[in-house]
Every structure is written in C-alpha cells, then in structure tokens.
Amino acid sequence: MMTVGQLARQSGVSVRTLHYYEELGLLKATRSASGYRQYDEGSVIRLQQIAVLKKMCFTLEEIGEILGPHVVTEAARLAEVWERALEQQVTIVQQQQDRLQTVEHLLRSAQYAIRATGRVDLDELLGFIRELDESPKPNRRRRNRFFTPEEQQQLPLNDFDDARVMAWADILRDVQRHMHEAPDSTASQALAVRIDAYAREIFQGDEQLTETFWQYVAPDEGDAAVLYGMTREVMDYIEAILETLYRTRSGAVPERSQLREGDDG
16 A cells, blocks of 8 residues: 555655545545555556546546546456556557547648648638548548559558648649630640649559549539549649640640549549
8 A cells, every 4th residue: 555645756646636636536545544545556557547548638527437436446356457447548549549640631631722722711621620520531432442452552542641642732723723724825734744744653654543543533513522622623624734735745636544644633
C-alpha cells in the first residue's frame, strides 16, 4: 500500500489532483486505521489509465464514462486487470488514430480545394464542419470496382501526401482560370502541354488505364465530381484542348483513349 504522498512523488501527480480524482469518483483510496488515504496496486493501474486518457485529451467526465466506477481489485487478479486495461487503451488509441487520420484527410482536402481554385468556397467550408462530426465515407468501393490494387498504388487518387496530387491542383487552378477561353488560345494550349506531360508521367503510356481512369472520374448526370474539381465542364474543356494539341502535332485527331491520357486528378 502507498500513502497519498508516496503515490504523488512516484507518479508525478500532485496530492491535490489525487484528492480531486477521489472527489469525482475516478480514483478510490482506502483509509488506514488512523484515517490516512492508502492506494493499492489496482489504484496505480487506474491512475495509469487516467493519465493515458488525459494525454489523449479526454475530459475527466469522459474518462469516468470510459472507465466506469473504480472497483477495488483483488491482488490475485491484478495481472488480468492490468492486461485488460492495456488492451482497452490500445483500442482507444487506435480509434483516436482513425479519427485523426480522418481529420487530416479533411484538412488536406480543404488545402487541395483552395490551391485548385484560389478561393474559399463557403459551402465547402460548411461541409467541412459537418464532416468533422460524421463517420468517414471513403470512396473505396468505387475505386475497387475500377482499379486493381496495383493500379491504385500507381495513381494519385486523393492521396494528399503524394506530390502529384498537389501538382494536379496547380494545373486545375489554371484550368479554372482559362476554361472559358477557346481551346486553341495560347493559354489553353500551354495548359494542354502541361496536362499531356503530367498524364504521360502518371499513366506511362497505358491507354487502357487511361480509359479506365476517365470512366472513373466522369460524374454521372447531376452528380458531384468524383475527384474534386473534375466536373463535366472541366473535363470537356480538358478534352477539347488536348484534341487541339494532338491535331496540331500530328495533323489528325487521336483516338479517344489517347486524348484521355491528359486527364488525371
């Protein structure tokens, strides 16, 4: 058994805090014959759980709900209780990691959107706030329908850690700026050259993958873009400027799959 002073010194948690935990029902202490607080090994396990959850930014009220009431543990069951407590903490850490990854993805998405358009969209900002409280809805089912695991590794499909995604955001921003110009304008053709070079890097001359990708990003009538910014209007403009570029280069319009080499998001 440990006194409150001993527990405070060895754990780094102040005596005042230990008293407060007792008031809240988070951490129980027994009393010695002379009335002093005493803590057993089960209390140390409980204190460790509280410390870990606090480090993960849970409030004391939330910690109480997670851990439930403090029940004094028999000495023979300490190892079992300790193992179960650690397993519970691992589960909570994993859940927190999932939530943080979701928040990171939303932040990266917002960063991508601003970079691609050069402006802040109020509807998207409100959508971001909504999604913080919603479960993640990754579009993996659609991806798996179109691409093999190897192809998904090759393509920058909303992986915001991939520099190619942000490179496309820069291109898309210029597309937004010039998409109402004629396909054969100087600005449009400069964009076509950039898109063509980008597509060659991504698809490595694989026409079938290019065609599949175009089908993947093409939104159904009335639906939102599958990849941010890749609306039907944007895609039509990209196809038109690439068609003009290839016609200028070869004197003939290339096959549809060749055209689509230039469109990746």
